[in-house]
Amino acid sequence: AVARIQDIPHEVEKAGQLKKTKIAEGGRKLRKNWAMSWVVLAGNSLIFYKEPKVQGPGSWRPSGSKPESSVDLRGAVLDWARDMSSRKNVIHLRMVTGNEFLLQSDSDAVIQDWYQILQNVIEKLDRE
Numbered sequence: 750a751v752a753r754i755q756d757i758p759h760e761v762e763k764a765g766q767l768k769k770t771k772i773a774e775g776g777r778k779l780r781k782n783w784a785m786s787w788v789v790l791a792g793n794s795l796i797f798y799k800e801p802k803v804q805g806p807g808s809w810r811p812s813g814s815k816p817e818s819s820v821d822l823r824g825a826v827l828d829w830a831r832d833m834s835s836r837k838n839v840i841h842l843r844m845v846t847g848n849e850f851l852l853q854s855d856s857d858a859v860i861q862d863w864y865q866i867l868q869n870v871i872e873k874l875d876r877e
């Protein structure tokens with residue numbers, strides 16, 4: 750069998766800076782606290798760092814700092830957060846754990862890229 754890129758642990762599919770806030774923990778609503786986050790998509794996981802990592806062309810290397818948090822995308826629900834923020838370009842992610850996040854970029858292209866790749870990963874996991 751051919752190993753797919755998604756099967757390789759810690760294979761980074763995408764990484765970049767997004768504004769992030771957690772809005773629910775286990776289904777319980779939280780007060781928003783928007784902050785810049787370095788977001789890494791690797792396999793089934795979305796990993797959040799406070800500081801940017803070293804990024805080269807098509808690659809990403811951890812610089813030693815521990816992730817702030819990470820979430821499992823299996824069973825997650827993705828949509829546009831139309832009525833959940835005054836900001837534009839806001840993605841709403843709800844995890845199976847009942848944790849919910851908003852991710853935002855001022856760049857239309859950046860947020861569209863993230864939406865597409867997250868949708869692809871979640872759909873792939875749904876088919877497994």
Ligand code: I3S
Pocket residue numbers: 780781782783833834835836
């Ligand atoms: O959904 P909300 O309550 O309108 O979200 C805003 C608040 O969290 C606000 O902080 P305060 O809790 O101090 O009011 C934030 O500064 C805003 O950024 C939040 O709204 P946006 O529209 O930026 O998601």
